[in-house]
Amino acid sequence: MAGRNMTTEAAGDTASNAAELAPEAIAAVAHASHGDPFGILGPHQVGPDLWEVRAMLPRALRVWVVGLDGDTELAAMQRRHPAGFFVGRFQSGGRPGYRLRIETADSTAVVYDPYSFLNVLSDDDLAHIADPGGDTIYRSLGAHPRKLGEVDGFAVAVWAPNASRVSLVGDFNGWDGRCHPMRLRHGAGIWELFLPEIAPGGRYKFEIRAANGGLLPLKADPVAFQAEQPPATASILHGQPAQTWSDADWMTKRGEGDPRFKPISIYECHLGSWARIPEEGDRFLTYREMADRLVPYVRDMGFTHIELLPITEFPFDGSWGYQPVSLYAPTSRFGTPEDFAFFVNAAHEAGLGIMLDWVPAHFPNDPHGLGGFDGTHLYEHADPRQGFHQDWGTYIYNFGRAEVQSFLVANARFWLERYHLDGLRVDAVASMLYLDYSRKAGEWVPNRYGGNENLEAIDFLRRMNETAYSVAPGAMTIAEESTAWPGVSHPTYTGGLGFGFKWNMGWMHDTLRYMSKEPIHRRYHHHDLTFGLLYAFTENFVLPLSHDEVVHGKGSLLGKMTGDRWQRFANLRAYFGFMWGHPGKKLLFMGGEFAQEREWNHDLSLDWHLLSDPLHRGVQALVRDLNRAYRQIPALHELDSDAAGFAWLVADDRDNSVLAFARYGKDREKPAVVVCNFTPVPRAGYRIGVPAGGFWREVVNTDADMYGGSGLGNLGGIEAVEQESHGQPFSVVLTCPPLATIVLERVAT
Structure with missing residues (x-):
């Protein structure tokens, strides 16, 4: 042979x-x-x-x-x-x-x-296993359908350099480690074997003996492309997804232009609880059913992207995917790899991008996972001060090890290239950047300069971002980074981390704190709404109202609002109007768009029955219209990340809890103005300076009847007069509805 x-x-x-x-x-x-x-x-x-x-x-x-x-x-x-x-x-x-x-x-x-059969992997494959940025990991490791000579089968390879013996076990050999011991490729630490005439679909794992001869728990394949549905834990002989893509137009268009200048409004979604099928045991929707239901819904709502909570295979439902085991396998809870690719393709055909919450910050200690993989601390640091997260009870990758960095960077590339994903939102970046993250004195190890910066993690993140942007034109990387680390979304050649965007956690905390106050007290907290503009353009920000804000006793977004029932809905509508008018890309967790009343529960479907209530239906209609305005009015999105796109008009009227600001696009002759009144008192005859004369159309009024409001407003728009106010040459006299935001667009004459 x-x-x-x-x-x-x-x-x-x-x-x-x-x-x-x-x-x-x-x-x-x-x-x-x-x-x-x-x-x-x-x-x-x-x-x-x-x-x-x-x-x-x-x-x-x-x-x-x-x-x-x-x-x-x-x-x-x-x-x-x-x-x-x-x-x-x-x-x-x-x-x-x-x-x-x-x-x-x-x-x-x-x-x-x-x-x-002779060797499965070439010497060239082995030479590039530890090269971060390449695709050798997922081309060579894992289980791949392959033909050697005239014989079809599966080529299987795994990195376990400190093992004394590795056997492939599975359905094909009765899970007997004596049947298929693997060949060690010395130097690379790779064990390989060709399984002739094995059909796809069989379950498998690795039986590994440590260097001392001790037998380890059976290990799932770190580069498995499919896995069993939990609580089962085996990998499945599958190979990379075989999808016939029809999204060439989307991929071409995606690569045109800079995402910073585009409207980006993200619908964050947990696939297991968006909707279920109660008639069939409350089962999950499949990926293909989501293509038929979720994709049209999100498109109708006017969002530009769906961001999925992690779908790389994970054992525990309660982790929401944030404790993954098989980073190369889309979870089998909703179908096959081809089903997931079908879902992505359907989204692209509908004009929607798909982003993935990606978790390189930590991994769980399940016995079939990466921890102690070959009897040594292979993927994680041996020192628990560096290799173990006390908060989450999980392991931390050894980012300084070339093979581990290669494994992770290749994984980012894999999802962008092989599944055509449009972005990666990287979870828990702060925990990666700081060696003393959530640790007391004596519980962490300084870097070689005596500092608390994780130099290896910084290098990894830069390599990951450079790779992502080089292989996937138009795709984005987004950091969930909760500190003031400088340059998170700045290019690596300027010393930044290289992300495209960063979640604005400070904006979220400040503004939700403000909205939780009774209107009569808001005058004392006015700075919570204005402070964010002091740093709004230091990074390319996404404004996140994510799943983290509606779990663990925090209640729903609606539940954070004050007042009676009507006022709570009005507050939420006004807040959404402020958010969509504020500089920064948008992210809203599912359910928020129709004012889900209870806290999110990953085991239950969203409460879609609430849409029979006009107030909930009104919030949904408002979010749809806000997304439409955000997309259609360049001033609301083109300069989201540029100080030239923003100017305060009214920033200091704390006594009335009113603020107003102008937004500009590349064409400064077509500005927009956003006015917010965060008290239940209507403000009639309120003069506000505007940057240009002419007619200002009322594009959005969150107090409109159709949204469940009182219907107070400006009869569709107002003519500006040549009277200076607030440092502007023209002004308008508005009726500011109670607990409401209005968006005005100058209509060219």
């Missing part, structure tokens, strides 16, 4: 002159403790034109070596060990091609011998 790039590591297949194997070697194979199975098993030349085939077949009663035709008998194999070690000798003028006829208690089958 012809193989690839035979090296000295495969020499044992062809050049052993030992007439008889030592009993100790046979016993080691029989007990699955031999570290060099290819040095024992398979074809070996034992004399001039004399070959010996050896096989470990625990369930076999009798075995024959036969020709490739399956009929020609070359040798009847002799049992050399009661556990099922067989040996057969025959004459051959060169390295023989052969198969094995195996008789068991149940059947007789003719099969290819995995140990008759």
Whole structure:
């Protein structure tokens, strides 16, 4: 059987002159403790034109070596060990091609011998395993359908450099580690094996012996492309997704222009609880059902992107995906890898981007996962002061190890390239940047300069961002970073981390704190609304109202609002109007768009029945119209990240809790004005300076009847007069509705 790039590591297949194997070697194979199975098993030349085939077949009663035709008998194999070690000798003028006829208690089958094949991975593959930024990890490791010679099967490879033996176990061998021990490619620490004639869909894991000979819990494949649905934990023989993409127009258009100048309004979604099927045991929707239901809904609501809470396979539902085990496998809770690709493709055809919450900050300690993978701290730091998150009970990746960094950077690339994703929102970046994150004195290890910066994590994040932007034009990376770390969304060549955007956590905390105050007290907290503009353009910000704000006893967004029922809805509508008018891209967690009343529960569907209530339906209509205005009015999005796109008009009217500001796009002749009244008192005759004359159309009024408001407003717009006010040459006299935001757009004359 012809193989690839035979090296000295495969020499044992062809050049052993030992007439008889030592009993100790046979016993080691029989007990699955031999570290060099290819040095024992398979074809070996034992004399001039004399070959010996050896096989470990625990369930076999009798075995024959036969020709490739399956009929020609070359040798009847002799049992050399009661556990099922067989040996057969025959004459051959060169390295023989052969198969094995195996008789068991149940059947007789003719099969290819995995140990008759040469190396699976090339020397070039091995040389690039530790290169961050490349795609060697997911091209070479994991399980891939492959043809060696004329034989179809699966090539499987795993990194476990400190193991003394690795076996592939699964449905195909009764989960018996004696059957398929793997070949070690010395130097790279990669174990490999070709499984001939194995069909996709079978379950598998790795049985690993540590360096001390101890047997570890069975390990899932770190580069598995599909996994069992939890609570089952096996990997599935699948290979990379086989999707016929029809999103070329989307991908081309995505790569045009700078995302900073585009409208980006993100619908954050937990797929397991967006909607369920109560008639069928409250089951999840499938990826394909989401393509039919979620995608049209989000498009109708006017959002530009769907951001998925993590869908890389994770064992515990209650982690919401933030404790992943199989980073290369979309969770099987909702279908196959092809089903997920179908969902992404459907979103693109509908004009929607798909972003993924991506979790390189930590991983869980489940026994089948990455922790202690080969009996050593392979993926994590050995020192718990560096390798263990006390807050979450999870491990921290060793970002300074080249193979680990390569594994993670390649994973980011994998989702962007192979699943056409449009962005990665990186979770818990602050925990990666600081060595003393959530640690007391003495619980952390300083860097080589004595500081608290995690230099290896910084290097990793920069490499990840550089790779993402080089391989996926138009895609975005977004950091959830909660500190004042400088330059998070600045290019790496200027010393930044290289993210495209950063969540504005300060804006979120300040403004929600303000909205939780009774209107009569808001005059004392006016700075909570204005302070964010002091730093609003230091980063490329996303304004997040995420899942984190509606869990763990925090209540819903509606629940944070004060007053009676009407006022709570009015407050929420006014707040949304302020958010959509404020500089920064937008993110809203599902349910917020129709004012979900209860706190989010990952085990339950959203309360869609609330849409029978006019007030909930009104909030939904408002969010739809805000998204439309945000997309259609360049002044509201083009300069979200540029100070030239913003000017205060009224920033100091704390006594009336009114503020107003102008927004500009690249064409400064087409500004927009946003006016907020955060008290239940209507403000009639309120003069506000505006940057230009002409007619100012009232694009959005959150107090409109159709949203559930009182219907107070400015009759569709107002003419500006040439009277200076608030430092502007023109002004308008407005009616500011109670607990409301209005958005005005200058209509060119």
